[in-house]
Amino acid sequence: MTAALVCGGASAQANPLDAFGYGARAVGLGGAATAVSTDVAANYYNPAGLAAAEHLRLDLGYAFVRPALTMNGGDQNVDDSRGFQGGVALPGELFGRRVGFSLGLHLPDERVSRIRALPERQPRWVLWDNRPQRVVISSSVAFETLDNLFVGAGLTYLANTGGTLDIRGDVGLFDVELTRLDSAVDVDLAAVRYVTAGALYVGEGWRLGLCYRQDFSLKLDLDVRVNGAVLSAPGVPVVPEGLFQLRSLNQTLYSPQQVFVGAAFDIERWRVSADLGWLDWSRFPTPTARLELELDLAPLNFDLPLPAEPIAPGFHDIIVPRLGLEYRAIEAPWGRLDLRGGGFYEPSPAPDQPGATNYVDSDKWAAALGMGLALADPSGVLPHPVQLDVGAQVIRMTPRTYLKDDPADPIGDFTAEGWALGITAGLGFDF
Amino acid sequence: MASLGCAAGGDAGDGGSNLPERGFAGYTRVLAADEAPLQPVEKPDGVALGDPFARVVDGRVELYVSLCPDGVPCRIAVATSADGRAFGPLETVAEDPAGLTEPYVVGDVFYAVRGEGAALVSGRLDGTDVRAVLEEPGARLGSPSAVDGRLFFTREADGAQALRHAELDTGHVFPDPLVVEHRPADWTPPAILQPEIRRATTGAGRSVYRMVYAGRPGGGDADLAFAAAFEGGAFSDWPFDPALGGDPDEFAPSNIRFGARYLLYFARPGGRLGLAERVADNPTESF
Structure with missing residues (x-):
């Protein structure tokens, strides 16, 4: 069910959609959906599948994920991720070839957007803690190039955040009554887009899919400017035209470029799907704010210390295998019932943290269960069965111990582990 | 300090809660005048208290001190507390004609400084078996800490002071000072x-x-600081030291973890004691 953002989909990135997959069917398959997604979820897993869909499809759904991430047994109280998901997929024919178009939407119901920048020394589940709650819009097109060979591409839009705090006025050096400051705040949400592209071949009883997703980075840029005079007495400036400027550049959400290969085989009532993905985490930029400072208090001579450059996180690429099973349990005039199961293993891209940084992450094992129930409309108003899908997934972040080189490190040694439990449900209407 | 409090003890608004805390940061002084902490141990007339050493035994805090009545050699005394703040009456543990100060206790054995620092002694908490474990005429030995068969202590001679360590069994003093x-x-x-x-x-x-x-940068009032080492050799300083500073003289610190609270006892001028504490969301260091 539901709409889509990107294909492939890593399981524990900063985005809640990436973290838990997209759509109840795909969740129930452990995310092994590169070769089998033909509904709105194809926006996420492989847009080429949109041209292989049979009917116009409207999806409405809801996803909920509850992480329980700890450090030395202390729950980090990482927020739940939840939100409405929906979209429409429009397959058709053009010049004798199949085509498809889809529009997807993810709408968090707690916050439209959430961002925060943390000092690099502060421990955080780096791929979860800063989970932005963002509105995400995605659109994809797909078409059939050769018989049964489909290609597709899509754009996903997210929002960058930038802001300026401008303060102007006079500051009294000895008398607070001389201080008069006017401030103005300007916040800007700018769209960021990235590309997803995929291919799908549908054979007799088997499918082969390939999907590429571009990397993207959402930034939080903040400017604080203070302009004005510093007065020792009314009308007596010590600094006639002072300036203090702070610029904070911070990356709040990053998803690596990735390639997923997927295959599926139908054996009687069974469908087996498998994905193998490469995620380019070695290009992960530092998730810590970089500060630029400027101070001009002429004729006074003050120098600001240069802020330290953030330490490179040193992540590495990973290979992620996924496996899904789907069993057609019932097929009858009133509808059908599919049972699903799956899982994946995702090694952590994060290195040990023996120094000042504390970017916490660990290997992830996931198990998933799901079901799909298609019910024919006895009134005949709806031309095709209504599709109800439910997928549940549990992700185990295995215990990982962090040892510090410095015996007096402010954080010290610690162990991190966690769970994430989620459920996604949706209704699909075919027309 | 502020940045450390954030880093080590952030809450949900800071980007996380229950972050690991080692008990190096975020101490708040508990003022005797306000909350009457240490009241029974607080300076009685004509008596000076100093050199606190705290430990936790059976869920209670034992606070050993140097008890120095006017004109009488100092002795080692102990008071206990259920909360680390309000203590019962002081009871003498050990005394010596030359005086005993700077206690350190392991199990049922105490270590202390005899007289003006001519020797470090050990004895049982019932006051028996008091004997010298290290002596050096001409030097002033102080601040014994017995850890893993080693005795850490300070040595002052010819105007120079250094941190040293020795083997407890043999009394062999390692030649290089610890830094x-x-x-x-x-x-x-x-x-x-x-x-x-x-x-x-x-x-x-x-x-x-x-x-x-304790340290006195620039020769001023003493601040309190932390350091740590894996091997007990070269210590690394905690990067946000001092952990407690800015107030008039505070020295002779003793640090314990008491449940989720880190307690830092210290001596103050005038023969009085002080206490600072940090209540940790997720205390991770056990000692």
């Missing part, structure tokens, strides 16, 4: 004063030597 490696531009006192060293266990189960000490 605290300070980072450039950090708070850097010229000498390590009244150190207390304990064996601690980190949040990952690793063993570490944990030291709290």
